[in-house]
Amino acid sequence: MDGYAVPDFATGTTVEVHGLTSSAGSRFNGCVGVVAQINEDGRHVIKLQGHDTQPVVKPSNLRKATPHLSSSCLGRGDFVEISGLSSECGRFLNGHLAQLRPAGPGNGRLLVKVCATGGEKAIKESNLLKLTQETVLARAEGLLEVGRLHDLQRLLRGVPFAPADLTKDLTARLATGTHSEILDGAVKLVDIPGKGKGYRADRDISAGEALLFDTAFCSSRAGPKEYEEMEAQCMKNTSAADFFKTNVMTLEPGPWMTRMLDASRLQSILKNNVFKTIRDPSMVALFPAASRFNHSCCANAFADTSSTQATVRALRNIQAGEEVCVSYCAVAQTREDRIGQFVGKGFSCTCERCLLEESHDPQFSVPCRCGKYAFSAQSTAPAVQRCPDCSFSFSKKLCLEHLREIQDMNSFMRTPAAAAENPMRLVEKLRPLVDRVTEGSNLAPKTHGETIQLLNNFSAAHYFAATRVPGPHQDASFAASFDCKKKVIRAQALNHGRGTSQRDVNYFQSLHRLLMGQFPTAADRREFEQELEGLCWLHFGQPTLPQGITDPVCR
Known part of the structure; x- marks a missing residue:
């Protein structure tokens, strides 16, 4: 192959995956595992650390990696990668870079400081893979080369030896406001019947998995002039004119009755698509890619937003083909309050929860003393209700009087x-x-x-x-x-x-x-x-x- 010999890895060799370019395969770049099997076509089946999936990879996309070392080979200050944790919270640490602390609790566990979070965890030595600074930097450069800025940002967070030029390049790319990425081929933007565009799971997704990363095209302090300020930012960003035309102006504006009151189509788009950010509560921001997620009051995903970035994560396991939705409102509100917030959005929510709560909102539910039936005090419920199990008679009027006393x-x-x-x-x-x-x-x-x-x-x-x-x-x-x-x-x-x-x-x-x-x-x-x-x-x-x-x- 162009004069270069393809490396030959025997079964049991510890290897690192690199150079995969497909949407499905690129998520394995940088992952370490063991050659479990060699197929007849020469491809290698890799048992990855911290992954259930076993990718089949050409030997040209593998390179030798440092195997797990015993605690005697690990010393204070060494950098390690966490892998193979399976507990409810521990699994989220898989793939994180950490640094060994001076002492541990013993019992085969070592104390590490997780670089991205700053927190300390006691982890079994078998779940730690020693990495050199050279390996970390090579991985970082590879992520930058293929545009995986979300993973690169996490890798470099808290790392003391991150090169200034690499960090500067990453910061500059994120600051353009035009970068977004669907992570590991998790979702796909498609037409959703009756909703326009939306995202569906393109593979099975695990709870807590990051699905999409987006950067804010414009943002503003929340207030009466927020949309005017954001419109001005859009107009000044002439270097992103093509992105603005393709990704911002194609977003759905508000309903026609509100568009008539808006100063421009752009302001209508902004009003219908901006996020009030979670991490910066005084700010609002427009994330063009994240804005394409449709709404559900029983959302299966969550948009974690700041004034500059958004990461959408799965709230539960999601099957391939299932629509992925976020909530546009606080989900703890009553159905009537939630519906009231959608008037300016131009749609009426018909999710499973809204249909169920139309006749039985849990916030107006009153359980019978027998414990086998629940009455309803909401406006659409009958004035007098009878339990079919114990025949107790419930007065909605009396219930609401008690509620007013409260x-x-x-x-x-x-x-x-x-x-x-x-x-x-x-x-x-x-x-x-x-x-x-x-x-x-x-x-x-x-x-x-x-x-x-x-x-x-x-x-x-x-x-x-x-x-x-x-x-x-x-x-x-x-x-x-x-x-x-x-x-x-x-x-x-x-x-x-x-x-x-x-x-x-x-x-x-x-x-x-x-x-x-x-x-x-x-x-x-x-x-x-x-x-x-x-x-x-x-x-x-x-x-x-x-x-x-x-x-x-x-x-």
């Missing part, structure tokens, strides 16, 4: 008078209303926003009774506070819908606020720490919450 109490709890009240007296004031929403009662909806706020107030009153009023009640008050807080978190989770794993910002902030406080036992704390870590990996590709979510809680 709302009035919540209003009182926001007043200076409530703040000055003795916490013990507040507990007694709140208790009769709380009894109406506990298990076994059918007097009020369990997951309505006002009900959740009542439980939150009850928890706070118990907490202040435990911390500010001396006496033998303190342990019992603290336990009651924690019990109420758990009910609040679980009720909030239910309001996000049973068909999605998405959690809204308010839910993340509630978990973060909970973890800032005391817990009855270490096991209780660990339960919520694990939940938050799993959700963070799923939504944000990291083990902790972005600063834009935690800052409002810590102020």
